[in-house]
Amino acid sequence: MPQIFHPSANTLSRLTLFGMAVGPLGLLIVSYLLIRSPYQTGVRVIREQPVPFSHEHHVGGLGIDCRYCHTSVETSSFAGLPPTHTCMTCHSQIWSTSPMLEPVRTSLAMKQPIVWTRIHNLPDFVYFNHAIHIQKGIGCVSCHGRVDKMPITWKEEPLTMEWCLECHRHPERHLREKREVFNMEWAPPVPEQLEIGRHLIEREHIEVDRLTNCSVCHR
Amino acid sequence: MRRRVAIKRWDRPSRRSWAGEFAAIMAVALLVLTGCRSEMYEQPRYEPLEPSSLFEDGSSARPLVAGTVPRDDPRGAPPAGVPDEVFYTGWSQGKLVESVPFPVDRAVLERGQERFRIYCTPCHGELGDGRGMIVRRGFNPPPPYASEELRKQPIGHYFDVMTRGFGTMYSYASRVPPRDRWAIAAYIRVLQLSQHAEAANLPAEDRNKLPAVDEASAPRSQP
Structure with a gap:
């Protein structure tokens, strides 16, 4: 009688059984880690801001x-x-020509609020x-x-x-x-x-x- | 009607259609996608300071129309019997007010101290000597409160400066509500007094705590 399955099928079947048992658990673990990762929560993720306020x-x-x-x-x-007015309380005098603060000065001059990244x-x-x-x-x-x-x-x-x-x-x-x-x-x-x-x-x-x-x- | 037409089409054995499978996949995809919708996360309402494409300036918060009167000022209306002009401007019929328009007790002074330390110390310094951190970083130094000239100013002057700004100092009216501005003004008086107090005016118990100051030479400003 000819062999229907190649010997590698043994390994494959074991793998499949193992995968069926562990796979769903693994999927759960991965998704759990994912929803708690900074990818989802944003913890300690640096976002770009119009002015690099420190x-x-x-x-x-x-x-x-x-x-x-x-x-x-x-x-x-x-x-x-703070409205731009608050920034300019000091920055009308200090660092008043700094290129970094150009968006702040423009905001005050144009009466357009700075759009910060939340x-x-x-x-x-x-x-x-x-x-x-x-x-x-x-x-x-x-x-x-x-x-x-x-x-x-x-x-x-x-x-x-x-x-x-x-x-x-x-x-x-x-x-x-x-x-x-x-x-x-x-x-x-x-x-x-x-x-x-x-x-x-x-x-x-x-x-x-x-x-x-x-x-x-x-x- | 439509369904009957569809059944007819599927019944044809010669032309196998994938419409059923396609519909099933689409249904699953739809279910999955609805799960991803975030309507509850992003509800159709504005949060404070959220941008809006509705208005030209891109802001959802609208500026108050000129002349708007607060229906009920949550920051504290003037006490009974005090005219609005006195409480909100520090002026009374063309003259600066000479006293705080409500009783000043320890709680008011402590409030004033706390607010002073938040809003004023960056430039004026803890002692009001005009040597705050921002001044040390290059801001125009303000005069010390304890200067002869400033001590002669009526208390309304300080309220007026906080309200309208003075020289390079911006107005703090939008940041500090009127009652707090009065409390700060009262605390400025405390700072002035603290640097020009006469030992003779202290209660005996406090005077005894002074480090071995000769009673006769203590009052600096006595003639």
Whole structure:
């Protein structure tokens, strides 16, 4: 009786069986890694900007407070992106002929806002509010990282739902005194943080059970 | 109607058609593609400062029409009995206001200090001596608050400068709400006083903390 299958068919069949078992798992792992990779989350991805603005220079080097430019962060859902007028408060005098700042000067002269490339963009079904986070004692650094060390702005955290919930479930890990909210250097004291955090939850009337309600973020 | 026509066509055995397979593939592709739509991510509404092709300047946020009056100013309306002119401009009938138009307590001064440190220290410095970081990087140095001339200015002057700008200093009216501007003005008075305080005016407990200053020679400005 002639052989129907070539000997290599043995290997092929084993491979197929193996692939059927491991393939779907592998596919899951790959897609899981993919959705958590910077390709999807944009974490630490450098985007080109019309002007290469350096927070490292302005915050770290010159010591300018976050709120000097992001004026509405304490009172509004939107932190506020400074109008050209704010840039020119200093740059009408300093670096006033720098070619790098030409788009800023043009913007002021033509009354055309500078179109920045947005780095932190939540889906439209998420209603994030800066003011409440600031007022209850979540530091800028908790979500934005050490902005004072960023020569060009990038996204430090993935801003995924899982990431948001981690803090909404355990705010005591991240809460700080209000006077430290804009402090870039502040880091949670180990191991007292949990105790301080629990105290702050009580003092600031944070209802942790409610923080994971769908409608807190989705309206 | 259409379906019947299609069935007729498929029934012909001689001409095998791939229409069925094609339709199936298209259906799957459609399902897959609908999964990729991001209508919920990008809803047809504007986020703050989102660009828009609708307007000539490319911005979705529209500038206020000249003369727009806030229906309810969230940044704090003038206290009862204080005319708008005084609270919003620091002027009263052609003269600069001499006092803050609301009671100044410790909370107001602390607010003023905090706001001063955010908006003013880059140029004026923590002490108000006009030697802030931006000045050290080449900005026109502002005069120190403690100068003879500035100490004589009515408090409305500081409010007016913050509101309208002065010399190379831009207006801060869009960044600092009126109540905070008054708080900063009050804190500027604190800075001035701190550098021209007379030891004799201090409460006894504070005076005792002074490092071994001869009581008689302490007040610099006494004749």
